[in-house]
Amino acid sequence: MISNTDLFERAQQFIPGGVNSPVRAFLSVGGCPRFIKKAYGPYIWDAEGKQYIDYVGSWGPAILGHSNPEVINSVIEAVKNGLSFGAPTEGETELAKLIISRIPSIEQIRLVSSGTEATMTAIRLARGFTNKTKIIKFEGCYHGHSDSLLVKAGSGLLTLGQPTSSGVPTSFIKDTIVLEFNNIESVEKAFEQHGKNIACIIVEPIAGNMNLVKPKEGFLKFLRNICTQNNSLLIFDEVMTGFRVGLRSAQGLFGISPDITTLAKIIGGGLPVGAIGARKNIMEHLAPQGGVYQAGTLSGNPIAVAAGIATLKQLGKPDFYENLAKNTNLLTSELQRVGRKAGFQFSSDFVGGMFGIYFNNMVPTSFIEASSCNSELFKCFFHEMLDQGVYLAPSSFEAGFLSSTHDENVIQKTIDIAEKVFRKLEKQT
Numbered sequence: 001m002i003s004n005t006d007l008f009e010r011a012q013q014f015i016p017g018g019v020n021s022p023v024r025a026f027l028s029v030g031g032c033p034r035f036i037k038k039a040y041g042p043y044i045w046d047a048e049g050k051q052y053i054d055y056v057g058s059w060g061p062a063i064l065g066h067s068n069p070e071v072i073n074s075v076i077e078a079v080k081n082g083l084s085f086g087a088p089t090e091g092e093t094e095l096a097k098l099i100i101s102r103i104p105s106i107e108q109i110r111l112v113s114s115g116t117e118a119t120m121t122a123i124r125l126a127r128g129f130t131n132k133t134k135i136i137k138f139e140g141c142y143h144g145h146s147d148s149l150l151v152k153a154g155s156g157l158l159t160l161g162q163p164t165s166s167g168v169p170t171s172f173i174k175d176t177i178v179l180e181f182n183n184i185e186s187v188e189k190a191f192e193q194h195g196k197n198i199a200c201i202i203v204e205p206i207a208g209n210m211n212l213v214k215p216k217e218g219f220l221k222f223l224r225n226i227c228t229q230n231n232s233l234l235i236f237d238e239v240m241t242g243f244r245v246g247l248r249s250a251q252g253l254f255g256i257s258p259d260i261t262t263l264a265k266i267i268g269g270g271l272p273v274g275a276i277g278a279r280k281n282i283m284e285h286l287a288p289q290g291g292v293y294q295a296g297t298l299s300g301n302p303i304a305v306a307a308g309i310a311t312l313k314q315l316g317k318p319d320f321y322e323n324l325a326k327n328t329n330l331l332t333s334e335l336q337r338v339g340r341k342a343g344f345q346f347s348s349d350f351v352g353g354m355f356g357i358y359f360n361n362m363v364p365t366s367f368i369e370a371s372s373c374n375s376e377l378f379k380c381f382f383h384e385m386l387d388q389g390v391y392l393a394p395s396s397f398e399a400g401f402l403s404s405t406h407d408e409n410v411i412q413k414t415i416d417i418a419e420k421v422f423r424k425l426e427k428q429t
Protein backbone atom coordinates (compact mmCIF):
# COMPACT_ATOMS: atom_id res chain seq x y z
CA MET A 1 0.00 0.00 0.00
CA ILE A 2 1.31 3.43 -0.90
CA SER A 3 1.00 6.15 1.74
CA ASN A 4 -0.61 9.57 1.39
CA THR A 5 2.82 11.10 1.91
CA ASP A 6 4.37 9.11 -0.94
CA LEU A 7 1.46 9.90 -3.22
CA PHE A 8 1.74 13.60 -2.41
CA GLU A 9 5.49 13.62 -3.06
CA ARG A 10 4.99 11.94 -6.40
CA ALA A 11 2.11 14.27 -7.32
CA GLN A 12 4.21 17.34 -6.56
CA GLN A 13 6.74 16.29 -9.18
CA PHE A 14 4.19 16.27 -11.96
CA ILE A 15 1.39 18.59 -10.85
CA PRO A 16 2.01 22.11 -9.47
CA GLY A 17 1.59 21.85 -5.71
CA GLY A 18 0.50 18.25 -6.21
CA VAL A 19 -3.15 19.24 -6.65
CA ASN A 20 -5.58 20.36 -9.33
CA SER A 21 -7.35 22.92 -7.15
CA PRO A 22 -5.37 24.89 -4.53
CA VAL A 23 -7.30 24.34 -1.27
CA ARG A 24 -6.80 20.57 -1.61
CA ALA A 25 -3.08 21.06 -0.86
CA PHE A 26 -3.72 21.68 2.90
CA LEU A 27 -1.43 24.74 2.72
CA SER A 28 -3.24 26.79 5.36
CA VAL A 29 -3.59 23.91 7.83
CA GLY A 30 -0.27 22.24 7.02
CA GLY A 31 0.38 18.53 6.77
CA CYS A 32 -0.26 16.05 4.03
CA PRO A 33 -3.48 15.99 2.01
CA ARG A 34 -5.37 12.70 2.07
CA PHE A 35 -5.52 10.99 -1.31
CA ILE A 36 -9.05 9.65 -1.62
CA LYS A 37 -9.67 6.23 -3.03
CA LYS A 38 -13.42 5.80 -2.67
CA ALA A 39 -16.49 7.27 -1.05
CA TYR A 40 -19.86 5.96 0.02
CA GLY A 41 -22.68 7.74 1.83
CA PRO A 42 -21.19 10.08 4.46
CA TYR A 43 -17.78 8.37 4.35
CA ILE A 44 -14.58 8.70 2.36
CA TRP A 45 -11.55 6.38 2.47
CA ASP A 46 -7.99 7.47 1.82
CA ALA A 47 -5.18 5.61 0.06
CA GLU A 48 -4.12 4.04 3.38
CA GLY A 49 -7.60 2.60 3.90
CA LYS A 50 -8.52 5.00 6.72
CA GLN A 51 -12.21 5.95 6.89
CA TYR A 52 -13.45 9.49 7.55
CA ILE A 53 -16.85 11.07 8.08
CA ASP A 54 -16.83 13.61 5.27
CA TYR A 55 -18.12 17.16 5.74
CA VAL A 56 -16.74 18.48 2.45
CA GLY A 57 -18.92 16.44 0.09
CA SER A 58 -16.80 17.30 -2.94
CA TRP A 59 -17.32 20.97 -1.88
CA GLY A 60 -21.08 20.72 -2.16
CA PRO A 61 -22.30 18.41 -4.92
CA ALA A 62 -22.64 15.28 -2.75
CA ILE A 63 -25.95 16.31 -1.15
CA LEU A 64 -27.29 12.74 -1.45
CA GLY A 65 -24.13 11.30 0.04
CA HIS A 66 -21.38 9.73 -2.02
CA SER A 67 -22.10 7.03 -4.61
CA ASN A 68 -25.87 7.46 -4.41
CA PRO A 69 -27.17 4.26 -6.07
CA GLU A 70 -29.69 6.00 -8.34
CA VAL A 71 -27.14 8.54 -9.54
CA ILE A 72 -24.51 5.85 -10.16
CA ASN A 73 -27.04 3.71 -12.09
CA SER A 74 -28.15 6.65 -14.25
CA VAL A 75 -24.52 7.38 -15.08
CA ILE A 76 -23.82 3.73 -15.98
CA GLU A 77 -26.89 3.60 -18.23
CA ALA A 78 -25.89 6.85 -19.94
CA VAL A 79 -22.30 5.70 -20.48
CA LYS A 80 -23.51 2.69 -22.46
CA ASN A 81 -24.80 5.04 -25.17
CA GLY A 82 -21.52 6.90 -25.65
CA LEU A 83 -19.76 9.68 -23.83
CA SER A 84 -20.23 12.87 -25.81
CA PHE A 85 -21.80 13.86 -29.11
CA GLY A 86 -21.38 17.60 -29.56
CA ALA A 87 -25.03 17.70 -30.60
CA PRO A 88 -28.19 18.29 -28.57
CA THR A 89 -29.68 15.51 -26.43
CA GLU A 90 -33.09 15.09 -24.81
CA GLY A 91 -31.58 14.97 -21.32
CA GLU A 92 -30.40 18.58 -21.51
CA THR A 93 -33.99 19.80 -21.87
CA GLU A 94 -35.05 17.53 -19.03
CA LEU A 95 -32.40 18.96 -16.69
CA ALA A 96 -33.30 22.51 -17.77
CA LYS A 97 -37.00 21.83 -17.09
CA LEU A 98 -36.27 20.34 -13.67
CA ILE A 99 -34.31 23.43 -12.64
CA ILE A 100 -36.85 25.85 -14.12
CA SER A 101 -39.76 24.13 -12.37
CA ARG A 102 -38.10 24.79 -9.01
CA ILE A 103 -36.62 28.25 -9.43
CA PRO A 104 -39.34 30.67 -10.54
CA SER A 105 -36.98 33.50 -11.59
CA ILE A 106 -35.54 31.23 -14.30
CA GLU A 107 -37.36 30.76 -17.62
CA GLN A 108 -34.45 29.49 -19.68
CA ILE A 109 -31.16 27.79 -18.93
CA ARG A 110 -27.82 27.48 -20.69
CA LEU A 111 -25.68 24.58 -19.48
CA VAL A 112 -21.91 24.86 -19.14
CA SER A 113 -19.30 22.70 -17.40
CA SER A 114 -18.34 24.63 -14.24
CA GLY A 115 -19.36 27.40 -11.89
CA THR A 116 -16.52 29.54 -13.21
CA GLU A 117 -17.92 29.36 -16.72
CA ALA A 118 -21.40 30.14 -15.44
CA THR A 119 -20.41 33.33 -13.58
CA MET A 120 -18.09 34.48 -16.37
CA THR A 121 -20.94 34.14 -18.85
CA ALA A 122 -23.44 35.77 -16.48
CA ILE A 123 -21.24 38.88 -16.28
CA ARG A 124 -20.85 39.04 -20.06
CA LEU A 125 -24.60 38.56 -20.46
CA ALA A 126 -25.37 41.34 -17.97
CA ARG A 127 -23.02 43.69 -19.79
CA GLY A 128 -24.45 42.72 -23.17
CA PHE A 129 -28.03 43.14 -21.98
CA THR A 130 -27.54 46.49 -20.23
CA ASN A 131 -24.86 47.97 -22.50
CA LYS A 132 -23.07 49.02 -19.31
CA THR A 133 -19.56 48.21 -18.15
CA LYS A 134 -19.00 48.25 -14.40
CA ILE A 135 -19.75 45.37 -12.06
CA ILE A 136 -20.07 45.22 -8.27
CA LYS A 137 -18.84 42.29 -6.23
CA PHE A 138 -18.30 41.85 -2.50
CA GLU A 139 -15.07 41.20 -0.62
CA GLY A 140 -14.74 37.57 0.41
CA CYS A 141 -17.30 36.33 -2.12
CA TYR A 142 -15.89 33.88 -4.64
CA HIS A 143 -17.32 33.62 -8.11
CA GLY A 144 -14.88 31.28 -9.82
CA HIS A 145 -11.54 32.16 -11.35
CA SER A 146 -12.28 34.37 -14.36
CA ASP A 147 -10.14 37.52 -14.51
CA SER A 148 -12.63 40.26 -13.66
CA LEU A 149 -13.90 38.37 -10.60
CA LEU A 150 -10.55 37.51 -9.01
CA VAL A 151 -10.40 40.68 -6.94
CA LYS A 152 -10.57 40.39 -3.14
CA ALA A 153 -12.13 36.98 -3.65
CA GLY A 154 -12.84 34.24 -1.15
CA SER A 155 -12.21 30.49 -1.05
CA GLY A 156 -8.73 29.34 -2.13
CA LEU A 157 -7.41 32.85 -2.59
CA LEU A 158 -8.28 33.74 1.00
CA THR A 159 -6.84 30.45 2.19
CA LEU A 160 -3.54 31.34 0.52
CA GLY A 161 -3.68 34.86 1.96
CA GLN A 162 -3.60 36.37 -1.53
CA PRO A 163 -7.15 37.53 -2.21
CA THR A 164 -6.32 39.11 -5.57
CA SER A 165 -4.61 36.89 -8.13
CA SER A 166 -1.40 37.85 -9.87
CA GLY A 167 -1.56 37.56 -13.63
CA VAL A 168 -4.69 39.69 -13.81
CA PRO A 169 -3.81 43.03 -15.47
CA THR A 170 -5.26 46.05 -13.68
CA SER A 171 -6.96 46.99 -16.94
CA PHE A 172 -9.05 43.81 -16.60
CA ILE A 173 -10.34 44.74 -13.16
CA LYS A 174 -10.70 48.49 -13.46
CA ASP A 175 -14.44 48.01 -13.98
CA THR A 176 -14.85 45.71 -10.97
CA ILE A 177 -16.04 47.62 -7.90
CA VAL A 178 -15.39 45.67 -4.70
CA LEU A 179 -17.60 46.48 -1.70
CA GLU A 180 -18.19 45.11 1.78
CA PHE A 181 -20.75 42.28 2.10
CA ASN A 182 -23.78 43.35 4.16
CA ASN A 183 -22.83 47.05 3.88
CA ILE A 184 -25.78 48.89 2.32
CA GLU A 185 -24.17 52.34 2.50
CA SER A 186 -21.19 51.32 0.40
CA VAL A 187 -23.54 50.10 -2.32
CA GLU A 188 -25.52 53.35 -2.22
CA LYS A 189 -22.33 55.35 -2.62
CA ALA A 190 -21.17 53.23 -5.56
CA PHE A 191 -24.47 53.81 -7.33
CA GLU A 192 -24.29 57.55 -6.64
CA GLN A 193 -20.89 57.59 -8.25
CA HIS A 194 -21.27 55.10 -11.12
CA GLY A 195 -25.00 54.28 -11.24
CA LYS A 196 -25.44 54.97 -14.94
CA ASN A 197 -22.68 52.57 -15.83
CA ILE A 198 -23.23 49.64 -13.46
CA ALA A 199 -24.19 46.53 -15.45
CA CYS A 200 -24.76 44.28 -12.47
CA ILE A 201 -24.21 43.30 -8.89
CA ILE A 202 -23.00 39.74 -8.43
CA VAL A 203 -23.41 38.28 -4.95
CA GLU A 204 -23.47 34.97 -3.13
CA PRO A 205 -26.90 35.34 -1.46
CA ILE A 206 -25.44 33.39 1.46
CA ALA A 207 -21.68 33.79 1.43
CA GLY A 208 -19.97 30.41 1.66
CA ASN A 209 -16.45 31.13 0.50
CA MET A 210 -15.28 33.18 3.51
CA ASN A 211 -16.65 30.55 5.88
CA LEU A 212 -20.45 30.87 6.17
CA VAL A 213 -21.71 34.47 6.39
CA LYS A 214 -25.45 35.12 6.15
CA PRO A 215 -26.92 38.25 4.59
CA LYS A 216 -28.27 40.70 7.14
CA GLU A 217 -32.02 41.26 7.20
CA GLY A 218 -32.91 43.50 4.26
CA PHE A 219 -29.52 43.39 2.52
CA LEU A 220 -30.61 41.29 -0.47
CA LYS A 221 -33.89 43.20 -0.78
CA PHE A 222 -31.90 46.42 -0.88
CA LEU A 223 -29.68 45.03 -3.65
CA ARG A 224 -32.79 44.01 -5.58
CA ASN A 225 -34.30 47.46 -5.32
CA ILE A 226 -31.23 49.48 -6.16
CA CYS A 227 -30.61 47.33 -9.26
CA THR A 228 -34.19 47.79 -10.43
CA GLN A 229 -34.02 51.56 -9.88
CA ASN A 230 -30.83 51.86 -11.91
CA ASN A 231 -31.57 49.39 -14.71
CA SER A 232 -28.75 47.20 -13.49
CA LEU A 233 -29.06 43.43 -13.21
CA LEU A 234 -28.87 41.47 -9.97
CA ILE A 235 -26.95 38.21 -10.29
CA PHE A 236 -27.31 35.63 -7.55
CA ASP A 237 -24.34 33.30 -7.69
CA GLU A 238 -26.06 30.19 -6.36
CA VAL A 239 -23.31 27.81 -7.45
CA MET A 240 -23.01 26.75 -3.80
CA THR A 241 -26.44 27.61 -2.38
CA GLY A 242 -28.45 26.29 -5.34
CA PHE A 243 -30.44 23.25 -4.10
CA ARG A 244 -28.19 23.29 -1.01
CA VAL A 245 -30.32 25.48 1.27
CA GLY A 246 -33.75 24.50 -0.06
CA LEU A 247 -35.56 23.25 -3.14
CA ARG A 248 -36.00 26.83 -4.39
CA SER A 249 -32.45 27.70 -3.38
CA ALA A 250 -31.46 30.88 -1.52
CA GLN A 251 -33.72 33.09 -3.63
CA GLY A 252 -36.71 31.00 -2.57
CA LEU A 253 -35.67 31.16 1.06
CA PHE A 254 -35.46 34.95 1.06
CA GLY A 255 -38.25 35.58 -1.45
CA ILE A 256 -36.05 37.67 -3.75
CA SER A 257 -35.91 37.24 -7.52
CA PRO A 258 -32.55 37.94 -9.09
CA ASP A 259 -32.35 38.75 -12.81
CA ILE A 260 -29.70 36.11 -13.48
CA THR A 261 -28.88 32.98 -11.46
CA THR A 262 -25.72 30.93 -11.75
CA LEU A 263 -25.67 27.29 -10.66
CA ALA A 264 -23.20 24.38 -10.60
CA LYS A 265 -22.08 21.85 -7.93
CA ILE A 266 -25.34 20.07 -6.94
CA ILE A 267 -26.97 20.31 -10.39
CA GLY A 268 -24.19 18.07 -11.74
CA GLY A 269 -24.53 15.49 -8.99
CA GLY A 270 -20.74 15.10 -8.84
CA LEU A 271 -19.96 15.55 -12.52
CA PRO A 272 -19.05 18.83 -14.25
CA VAL A 273 -22.18 20.90 -14.88
CA GLY A 274 -22.79 24.62 -14.50
CA ALA A 275 -25.71 26.76 -15.61
CA ILE A 276 -26.83 30.32 -16.26
CA GLY A 277 -30.55 30.93 -15.92
CA ALA A 278 -32.75 34.01 -16.31
CA ARG A 279 -35.92 35.38 -17.89
CA LYS A 280 -36.32 34.74 -21.62
CA ASN A 281 -35.77 38.37 -22.57
CA ILE A 282 -32.33 38.24 -20.95
CA MET A 283 -31.37 34.73 -22.10
CA GLU A 284 -32.21 35.52 -25.72
CA HIS A 285 -29.16 37.78 -25.80
CA LEU A 286 -26.97 34.66 -25.77
CA ALA A 287 -25.67 33.19 -29.03
CA PRO A 288 -27.04 31.80 -31.33
CA GLN A 289 -30.11 34.04 -30.78
CA GLY A 290 -28.28 37.10 -29.55
CA GLY A 291 -24.92 38.78 -29.75
CA VAL A 292 -23.40 37.64 -26.45
CA TYR A 293 -21.12 34.75 -27.36
CA GLN A 294 -20.79 31.61 -25.26
CA ALA A 295 -20.02 28.01 -26.21
CA GLY A 296 -18.56 24.74 -24.91
CA THR A 297 -17.35 21.49 -26.51
CA LEU A 298 -18.57 19.43 -23.56
CA SER A 299 -21.47 21.69 -22.47
CA GLY A 300 -24.53 19.63 -21.57
CA ASN A 301 -22.46 16.44 -21.64
CA PRO A 302 -24.88 13.48 -21.57
CA ILE A 303 -23.18 11.65 -18.69
CA ALA A 304 -22.99 14.77 -16.51
CA VAL A 305 -26.58 15.66 -17.35
CA ALA A 306 -27.74 12.14 -16.37
CA ALA A 307 -26.09 12.55 -12.96
CA GLY A 308 -27.71 15.95 -12.55
CA ILE A 309 -31.19 14.72 -13.40
CA ALA A 310 -30.91 11.71 -11.07
CA THR A 311 -29.77 14.02 -8.27
CA LEU A 312 -32.36 16.77 -8.71
CA LYS A 313 -35.22 14.26 -8.91
CA GLN A 314 -34.41 12.91 -5.45
CA LEU A 315 -34.32 16.37 -3.88
CA GLY A 316 -38.05 16.72 -4.43
CA LYS A 317 -38.85 13.95 -1.92
CA PRO A 318 -41.12 15.06 0.94
CA ASP A 319 -39.24 16.54 3.91
CA PHE A 320 -35.85 16.18 2.20
CA TYR A 321 -34.74 19.69 3.16
CA GLU A 322 -36.48 19.65 6.54
CA ASN A 323 -34.47 16.58 7.52
CA LEU A 324 -31.26 17.99 6.10
CA ALA A 325 -31.68 21.23 8.05
CA LYS A 326 -32.64 19.36 11.22
CA ASN A 327 -29.46 17.29 11.07
CA THR A 328 -27.28 20.26 10.20
CA ASN A 329 -28.76 22.13 13.14
CA LEU A 330 -28.06 19.17 15.42
CA LEU A 331 -24.43 19.04 14.31
CA THR A 332 -23.73 22.76 14.63
CA SER A 333 -25.61 23.37 17.88
CA GLU A 334 -23.91 20.37 19.52
CA LEU A 335 -20.48 21.39 18.25
CA GLN A 336 -21.05 24.83 19.72
CA ARG A 337 -22.20 23.34 23.01
CA VAL A 338 -19.19 21.04 23.46
CA GLY A 339 -16.76 23.69 22.19
CA ARG A 340 -17.97 26.28 24.67
CA LYS A 341 -18.17 23.74 27.48
CA ALA A 342 -14.44 23.14 26.99
CA GLY A 343 -13.93 26.88 27.40
CA PHE A 344 -13.38 27.93 23.81
CA GLN A 345 -14.69 31.04 22.10
CA PHE A 346 -16.56 29.04 19.52
CA SER A 347 -19.70 29.61 17.44
CA SER A 348 -21.55 27.93 14.64
CA ASP A 349 -24.24 28.69 12.11
CA PHE A 350 -26.08 26.88 9.33
CA VAL A 351 -28.60 27.23 6.52
CA GLY A 352 -30.18 24.08 5.10
CA GLY A 353 -27.32 21.67 4.45
CA MET A 354 -24.41 24.13 4.73
CA PHE A 355 -22.69 25.25 7.91
CA GLY A 356 -19.95 27.38 9.39
CA ILE A 357 -17.84 26.85 12.52
CA TYR A 358 -15.94 29.80 13.96
CA PHE A 359 -13.27 30.05 16.64
CA ASN A 360 -14.81 33.27 17.85
CA ASN A 361 -17.59 34.07 20.31
CA MET A 362 -19.80 35.59 17.64
CA VAL A 363 -21.02 34.47 14.23
CA PRO A 364 -19.40 36.79 11.65
CA THR A 365 -21.50 39.14 9.50
CA SER A 366 -18.72 40.50 7.31
CA PHE A 367 -15.45 39.58 5.72
CA ILE A 368 -13.51 41.45 8.42
CA GLU A 369 -15.28 39.55 11.18
CA ALA A 370 -14.84 36.25 9.33
CA SER A 371 -11.09 36.91 9.07
CA SER A 372 -10.78 37.68 12.76
CA CYS A 373 -11.50 34.09 13.85
CA ASN A 374 -8.65 32.22 15.51
CA SER A 375 -7.05 30.33 12.63
CA GLU A 376 -4.33 28.75 14.80
CA LEU A 377 -6.97 27.05 16.93
CA PHE A 378 -8.85 25.99 13.83
CA LYS A 379 -5.68 24.38 12.50
CA CYS A 380 -5.22 22.30 15.68
CA PHE A 381 -8.91 21.39 15.75
CA PHE A 382 -8.85 20.39 12.09
CA HIS A 383 -5.87 18.04 12.49
CA GLU A 384 -7.14 16.41 15.69
CA MET A 385 -10.53 15.80 14.06
CA LEU A 386 -8.82 14.39 10.98
CA ASP A 387 -6.73 12.02 13.10
CA GLN A 388 -9.93 10.82 14.76
CA GLY A 389 -11.66 10.23 11.42
CA VAL A 390 -13.61 13.43 10.73
CA TYR A 391 -12.78 15.19 7.46
CA LEU A 392 -13.55 18.92 7.68
CA ALA A 393 -12.69 21.47 4.99
CA PRO A 394 -8.93 22.13 5.24
CA SER A 395 -9.44 25.90 5.57
CA SER A 396 -11.25 28.16 8.01
CA PHE A 397 -12.56 30.14 5.02
CA GLU A 398 -14.76 27.37 3.66
CA ALA A 399 -18.29 26.33 4.58
CA GLY A 400 -19.03 22.71 5.51
CA PHE A 401 -21.66 20.46 3.95
CA LEU A 402 -23.95 17.68 5.09
CA SER A 403 -25.69 15.09 2.96
CA SER A 404 -28.94 13.20 3.48
CA THR A 405 -26.81 10.21 4.55
CA HIS A 406 -25.41 12.09 7.55
CA ASP A 407 -27.96 10.67 9.97
CA GLU A 408 -28.20 11.13 13.73
CA ASN A 409 -25.75 8.30 14.40
CA VAL A 410 -23.11 9.74 12.13
CA ILE A 411 -23.60 13.17 13.69
CA GLN A 412 -23.50 11.81 17.24
CA LYS A 413 -20.23 10.06 16.44
CA THR A 414 -18.87 13.37 15.15
CA ILE A 415 -19.95 15.20 18.31
CA ASP A 416 -18.36 12.56 20.54
CA ILE A 417 -15.09 12.90 18.66
CA ALA A 418 -15.30 16.71 18.79
CA GLU A 419 -15.89 16.62 22.53
CA LYS A 420 -12.73 14.55 23.01
CA VAL A 421 -10.76 16.83 20.69
CA PHE A 422 -11.92 20.03 22.42
CA ARG A 423 -10.93 18.56 25.80
CA LYS A 424 -7.49 17.65 24.48
CA LEU A 425 -7.02 21.15 23.01
CA GLU A 426 -8.16 22.69 26.28
CA LYS A 427 -5.30 20.96 28.10
CA GLN A 428 -2.77 22.11 25.51
CA THR A 429 -3.77 25.77 25.48
Ligand SMILES: *Cc1c(COP(=O)(O)O)cnc(C)c1O
Binds near residue numbers: 117264
Ligand atom coordinates in the same frame (compact mmCIF):
# COMPACT_ATOMS: atom_id res chain seq x y z
C1 LIG B 1 -17.59 26.81 -6.27
C2 LIG B 1 -18.07 28.16 -6.60
C3 LIG B 1 -17.81 28.76 -7.86
C4 LIG B 1 -16.90 28.14 -8.87
O1 LIG B 1 -17.39 26.95 -9.38
P1 LIG B 1 -16.36 25.94 -10.10
O2 LIG B 1 -17.25 24.84 -10.59
O3 LIG B 1 -15.39 25.53 -9.06
O4 LIG B 1 -15.72 26.69 -11.22
C5 LIG B 1 -18.41 29.97 -8.14
N1 LIG B 1 -19.22 30.58 -7.24
C6 LIG B 1 -19.49 30.04 -6.04
C7 LIG B 1 -20.41 30.74 -5.11
C8 LIG B 1 -18.90 28.83 -5.67
O5 LIG B 1 -19.14 28.33 -4.45
